[in-house]
Amino acid sequence: MTTTPEKTDVDLVSVTIDGIQVSVPKDTLVIRAAEQVGVQIPRFCDHPLLAPVGACRQCLVDVPDAGNGRGFPKPQASCTLPVAEGMVVNTQATSEVADKAQQGVMEFLLINHPLDCPVCDKGGECPLQNQAMSNGRAESRFSASGGVKRTYPKPINISAQVLLDRERCVLCARCTRFSEEIAGDPFIALIERGALQQVGIYEKEPLQSYFSGNTIQICPVGALTSAEYRFRSRPFDLVSSPSVGEHDACGSAIRVDHRRGKVMRRLAGNDPEVNEEWITDKDRFAFHYATQDDRITYPQVRDEDGSLRPASWPEAFAVAARGLRDAGPSAVLMGGRHTVEDAFAYSTFARVALGTNDIDFRARPHSAEEADFLASSVVLTGPGGGAVTYADLERAATVVLVGLEPEDEAGAIFLRLRKATKHGTRVVAVAPFRSRGLEKLGGHLIATLPGEEVAAIDGLLGHADHGVDASSVVLVGDRMASVPGALSAAAALAATSGARLAWVPRRAGDRGAVEAGCLPNLLPGGRPVADASARVDAAAAWGVDSLPDVAGRDGAAIVAALASGELGGVVIGGIDPDDTADPAATRAALAAARFVVAVELRETDVTRGADVVFPVAPVTDKAGTFVTWEGRTRPFEAVLSNPASLPDLRILAGIAEELAQLGHGSPLGFRTVPEARARMIEMGAWDGERPAAPTVSAVPAGSGEGLALATWKQMIDDGSMQDGDKHLAATARPTVARVSRAVLDAVGPTVTVTGDRGSVTLPAVVADDLADGVVWLPARSFGRGVLADVASPGSRVTVKGDPS
């Protein structure tokens, strides 16, 4: 290795462990220094990401010299003892004292443990079981001497999802410490004392946390289990495959455990740069959506009688190609859930097969300003180029959140911010009210009416209390697309203050779709459509003569053009009309379209009305890459082998080839994920000039009647990718409208919120520090969601009391 200046900055301390000298950074704990010489000291309470407690006493070692020439008279807990220069440590490998101490503690741990390994979910992957084998005695003296174990009724719910077997618990307090230190949800605590000590909840106050599943994973015994996985399989029957979370743009590493072609559970992977060892409950538990009864397993085409009938793949490709050729100009609508490879295929398909720039991945409210902002300030940025990373959140003096509720929308960011705030990072949120997440970050709220974020962003520059400067990071959520001028203001703020700016989308494929050019103004690799040399570059890479030279229609314009007949056909994949800016318009456009090719995992309103339906592989069945909000690529391989399950790119390649046969456009030039990756690498990134950041001015907030509607999606809601786990659904936060105290007092505890698209009646609660004149609704927790059932975010709604 080369020696870099950063490396030499670390103060090294030299210690001798089991006779082997090793240099480790100052303040390293002995238990981890021992790992450097290849000695694993048994442990239970110790966890590298939790503060040391020294409670279980399993990691006792002998310290004949503490570095000052004197030894400790008693064995020391190596998980709480930092190294000191010249320290001598003897572990169980070389010290009888340490070995006996460890064996003694292990024996104690087992006396009140039920030893029910054969029926325990943890059996086979249990640190207690493993370490009892490596550091314990084979026979129980407690049982032999007629000892009576402490017993409890099994199991108890500490939340809808998490169950506790108190008998198995070794009281290491990892779960309670995680909940308090990491998640900030201290809803579980140790109660009672002595051997009757146990993990408990306050009466009728379950463990309410979006991160509760992590407690199950770090439990070193089988005390915590999930309702979702309990009794489902044995660890030794499972095959574990690394993958990447598909529920948000965080790119969290996950481990998928599967058995005979079926995913049994998911665990957090360890990606220190990204999610460390934690994932959200959604990433952990929401995977049954791919195996629901409505999963499409074969292609379908519209029959003469108007119904959809099964078709062979070649027939479906041919019907799709003919239909698109005959429909006239066609466009591509694809959601934000695709891998980069699939997104690249959509981007390529639009340009070389359909010959259009009418493509948009933004299946949500969006704007031309946003497309310009993505082209100017987001695409091609990444950790390699100095873009904001998770680690930067920890280093920043201030992190400003604009239109981003990390606890709901980006769990890994939330946890990293929690960690950052402990080191002194200050969080400032431009938001309508003080959310529970902001509370847990100890953050400062700039209470802002939806639509008035621009003023709030402008006010950050040089503000006496919470001004931003070069030591700040600004995270702007994709919701800001619906606020004219907000993204322009954020880019301007970063430019003037020197603060670093990052765009945090909500969906896993959003950022990859930007990179792949799934926008009307961008080609793959950040090539601006408007730049002739960029077009030539892309055309050469694709092996086509030329590319359309005008920017295409964005999502809303495609919808409008389909409705008006300007566009005839559409290839649509991964879109729920109710997520789009105007659900009714989207539905009408699909109905009006002359030809609809749907590429979908499960039956939806879109597939039911389509002319050709292609089944598509879920992420478990294909290799791919997600790009995190940072611009970091996180590739993954297929978890399951399912030959009938094809990625989007293979379907698009099939249609493109048929179209080419008909003399329409060119084939994509790739059919598989490796081929797509090779083509993307070959194409590379655009090294030409970047477009300038947009300079859209704020639109004066409409005064109008009623309250301004604020909304975002809660982490656990009615999203279709959470279908199939009722226990997860039961951990969702209650569906309530958040109003000011004055509104609650005026209209009572149940409110009816009415917008231009309809109304909803919900229980109301008072939101802390809610900006005047705002009502907040969860975006997808009732009916068909806010966009379909109530109104657009930021628009005016009326709030009335329950008429009954």
Add this chain to the structure above:
Amino acid sequence: MSDSVTGSVKGTLTPVLTDNWGSERSWTLAAYEAQGGYGALRNALAMAPDDVISAVKDSGLRGRGGAGFPTGMKWSFIPQDNPKPKYLVVNADESEPGTCKDIPLMMATPHTLVEGVIISSYAIRANTAFIYIRGEVLHVIRRVQAAVAEAYAAGHLGKDIHGSGYDLDLVVHAGAGAYICGEETALLEGLEGRRGQPRLRPPFPAVAGLYASPTVINNVESIASVPSILEHGAEWFASMGTEKSKGYGIFSLSGHVTRPGQYEAPLGITLRELIDLAGGVREGHSLKFWTPGGSSTPLLTADHLDVPLDFEGVGAVGSMLGTRALQIFDETTCVVRAVLRWTEFYKHESCGKCTPCREGTWWLVQTLAALERGQGTEADLDLLLDQCDNILGRSFCALGDGATSPISSSIAHFREEYLAHLQHGGCPFDPAASTTFAAEGALA
């Protein structure tokens, strides 16, 4: 109480803390001040705080809660350059089986403690002090609360005490009934409103104690001894006791003695002298074993009657001076039964934080109970000792260590008696014979 005894035998006893226990309404401010109370406070307020610390250092006062750490040195560890507030916390969570000195002291002369608190807080520059009193002793809590109220009314507490410019608030806090809260960091947790469980050290309380601020935690008797040092001088205090264990202390005799009670004497007095003062062992019986400082100190036997009761002397015979809670057991007592009772106490009081104490005490009780029933074999004694070996020095705090003391010391001294249980198929003793209500001259 022992008020008829203290002060009556001159030459051996040195009543200082207990001196006024016999006076009329000794717990009132009037009675205390009539005997010169709060005079030491005026002396102290006229001194520089560091000089108060020096006086206590020079006196050689060592912590009276059991561990015997030099009090003045503990005070000098408080970093005075730390911008955080400093706190004095008085550990009045007296819960050790056999220990009964602080509670009578607070009943009889709470103002001695209050005066000590003010002087000590002044020395360490604390403006807030706490007395953490065991929650079960409500009468004591009320008495100390009343004394504190009197002291406020008299201007001994509050703002600008006696024109010195020094402010002190004193809070009387009631514990919630956990032995572990006598452990100083668990006490701090309790004081902060959390569950009483010991904290990881470092940081030590002197650096980051109560509310993460520099904190001194002292036993009631240590703090109550401070006014006498300021009143009579460090040399006076150091003239009593032995070379390394200076001064006087309250020796609490309980059990099979004719006159149980509090005997205040210089450190270094022997049990033989104390038993003589207490009128001898129960009539017609002889000493079998005793604890020098509560149940957590390894028990001793009649062979140790002449051991000087100071930190070094008791340490030299393998035990600890502890809290000078001398529990006297005569030959009618079954040592196995006594040890089992103590072990049940430790099992009940283990806080549960660490494995050896939590699980170990659970198992010790079962093993001991079987032995008392005469079940098992001699090998179980070795099992018991091995369990103790796996607890002692392996647990998080000293509670686990204390739990092993009666067991290992009783096996060392009375192995034959354990075996007799096995041979007899149960306890060979008449449990009634050891009771204080046993008929005169009852035999085992």
